[in-house]
Amino acid sequence: MVLFIFGLGTKQQHLGPGETRTCPRCHNTTQWTRTREFKQFTVFFIPIARWKRRRLETCGICGAAVEA
Template identity: 50%
Template sequence: MLLIAGVTGKTDNQGPGATRTCPRCGNTTQWQRLKSYRQFTLFFVLPLWRWGRQEYEQCGVCGQTAAA
């Protein structure tokens, strides 16, 4: 029996976040809310376990992140 499994990282867009001034680029924009996690998958399709969940916001101009 051959089983193919792997570990992948995934990031989901959770919609618009707060409007802030970015400390890195100085632009005032609406940031995006994101959720990321790592998952162990079977055949790279069926997720079995997820861990390392993080929620954060990201600047749409330069990509700087901050805790949500």
Template identity: 40%
Template sequence: MFFFIFGYGPRVKDLGSAGARDCPRCGNNTEWRRAETTNWVSLFFVPVLPLGRTTTVNCPICGHTEAI
């Protein structure tokens, strides 16, 4: 009998500063962060197959996220 443990989930990589912006949700002007999110299929808890990549900018105060 064989057992395979697999899963699916995101991995987030911080890409640094995206510059100061006004947030449309909270209205604060602050330094936003850029992040790259990659969804992975994993086998035995090891990521083996990337399934999509999205780059976003995030407001550090309220957490509002916009895709770029």
């Protein structure tokens, strides 16, 4: 019997605080959070491949995100 456990999904890594800016969606001025987002393929919970990497800054109030 052969059993393969694999996964495909989007992951985010917290990179720390971002700039202080005004959100285009909720119009509040706050410090945003920097994150790295990517898609990955795993086999037995070990990441094998990652693609579509991008860095984002996210509003702490409404969750709107813009590419940094």
